[in-house]
Amino acid sequence: MADSSAARERLVALRNALLKHHKNLLDSERDLYERDIARIASPSQFLQLLLEDPHFAWLRELSQLVVLIDETLEWEEPATLADAEKLIAQARTLLSPSEQGSGFARSYYDAMQRDPDVVMAHSAMLKVFSGLQQAG
Numbered sequence: 001m002a003d004s005s006a007a008r009e010r011l012v013a014l015r016n017a018l019l020k021h022h023k024n025l026l027d028s029e030r031d032l033y034e035r036d037i038a039r040i041a042s043p044s045q046f047l048q049l050l051l052e053d054p055h056f057a058w059l060r061e062l063s064q065l066v067v068l069i070d071e072t073l074e075w076e077e078p079a080t081l082a083d084a085e086k087l088i089a090q091a092r093t094l095l096s097p098s099e100q101g102s103g104f105a106r107s108y109y110d111a112m113q114r115d116p117d118v119v120m121a122h123s124a125m126l127k128v129f130s131g132l133q134q135a136g
Helices: 002-036 043-052 054-073 081-094 103-114 116-135
Strands: none
Touching (some): 002 043, 002 103, 002 116, 043 054, 054 081, 054 103, 081 116, 103 116
């Protein structure tokens, strides 16, 4: 039971950090969209863009990871430390920017190049990953 409690604690910490990071990325992409494409007039328009516009498509992968963590936390059988490790590793891999990469990795790299707030948020995520590693 202690293992499932530790796993849950780690997953909640990961989830909360990813949500905060996701918000930073959303803000950054919104700023870019409004600068280069068009003003976003309302929260409902922004939600519609997040769901359908190709400009925001790369962020959906991070959204899906948060949903996967939420689903894991709601399992009837508590998540194990191995389950937590797998999701932590998945998050660490996803949040690896790459200048030569494609998809999320390249878009994440581009966001880090143009927005110092994204760099700071990435740094905060690295600290979270380090703390989660020590907890394991």
